[in-house]
Amino acid sequence: MSKTRLISAVACLFAALAAPAALAQAPNRATTEIPADKAKVSGSIVVDYNTRSERSQSSQDVYDMGEIAIADLMLMRGSIARVPNSNVTYSIRFDVVNPQNPSQIAREVAILRGDLPIASGGRYNPEEGKLRLDIVKGNQVSSRFTGSIQGREVVKWWDVARRLKTASKEASKVYSRYVDGKVVSIQVKNPDPLRFERLGLASGPFSFLVESRVSGILDYDYELGNWLTDQTGVTFTYNIGEKVYSDKVTGSIRYVSENGEFTDSKGKKRKFTSYYDYNLRVNEPPVNKDNAFFGGDASQADSDAFFSASDQTKPGIYGRVYYLDSDTACKQVRDDTGAFKCVGPTRSEITYDLKPVGLTYQQLANWMKLELLVIGPFTDE
Structure with a gap:
């Protein structure tokens, strides 16, 4: 056997071993x-926000994922095409890391593909778009996303002023x-x-990463741009x-x-114009309901303390996601004062620098799969 054929055979063997069914042991x-x-x-x-640009006639915003490395578990590469308020189309390939030898990586073992339709009321319906995670090497299987996500009511900044005026007359949370x-x-x-209504996350790309059901709420604060639970x-x-x-994620x-x-x-120096600071806890003891009634006057001191990520010893996800x-050539829209303003960035370079603490592989994979589904709302502003 030639050297080239031998290398190819070894690569194919490892791909089979790295496929989910073969890792069931x-x-x-x-x-x-x-x-x-x-x-x-x-x-x-x-991200190229073509729908915001005067120079583009495209109806799609394109997310080009260079490579996202998730611990010593897997890597994601590919693209996401989004038609705002209409549809999100996925083509994300998963490379998997050999748990016995992390220097070995099986390429393109699985593909996240299909559509995530967005109904007129802002509901995301993965089942309608046949969104699924397909294992394409080794024992080939397909696992679908199910349930739904009720999206945010307001997704454009020029509607925020109206939203805040309405909010001032309503009860605070x-x-x-x-x-x-x-x-x-x-x-x-x-x-x-964002309401997760019996949302089902597909299993894979390893067999030990099982299907999970997601429920609960992730709230968006228009005044400050924060996400909270x-x-x-x-x-x-999951079983x-x-x-x-049952893992509960709380925090901000x-x-x-x-x-x-x-x-x-x-090790490369990069610039940023903003970032999201993660302070999410997993299975943290709940706050006593009576104690939660007091305080919360939204003072700067309270706000700084609430969002502080100084304690990163508890199980959770910490770190930053940077935006440049x-x-x-952005399109212009009148704001609430009548002045023309840019509708938003026409291009974003997003860089992940997150550190999971005390999490299992299933817990981290669950969160990252969820982030893929809400990438639109996360980047709307």
Whole structure:
């Protein structure tokens, strides 16, 4: 056998071994805590908002995912095409890392593909678009996304002024969390929720990464641009063997608008114009309901304490997702004062620099799959 054919044969053998069905002998890896030195999410996405540009006639915004590395588990590459308020089309390829030898990577073992239709009321319906995760190497199987997401009511900044005026006349929602052993609360006027309604996340690309059901709410604060959870949180429920697991994610993703520079996972210096600061906890004890009634006057001190990510010892997801935005040739719309303003960036370079702490492989995979489904709302503003 020639050297080329031998290498090809070895590659094919590893692809088969790395495919989900062949890894069924290690089902407990799903509940294994990710080693601290491997616990990270890094990589980048470049978004061209063609629908916002005067120079483009395209009806689609395109998300080009260079490569997102998820711990020592898998890598995602590909593209997402989005027609705002209409449809999202996925073509994301998964490479998987050999758990016995992390230096070995099986390429394009699985593909996330299909559509995520958006109904007129803002509801995302993956079943209608046959959104699925297909295993295309080894034992080929297909797992579909099910359920729905009720999207935000307002997705354009020029509607926000009206929303805030309405919100000022409505009751505030109080959010509470433990900070240094104390309950800290803030109030948000009429937040806009993403509601996960029996959303089913497809299994894979490894067999030990099982299907999960998602329920709960992720609220958006128009005034400050933050994402928050209430005490209900966002809950992921799944079965491994005969055991049922239920993980609740609570906390915040705080928006910060400032210019700066950071070093990416490859040691390259990059600029940013804003970032999201992650402070999400997994299975944190709930705040006493009586204590949550007090405080929360939205003062700067309360707000700073609530969003503080100084304590990163508890199980959760921390770190930042950086944005480098540009608004070259952006379309113009009148704001509430009558002045013309840019509808938003026409291009964004998004860089992940997240650190999971104390999470299992299943827990991290669940969150990252969910982020893929809400990438539109996360990048609307």
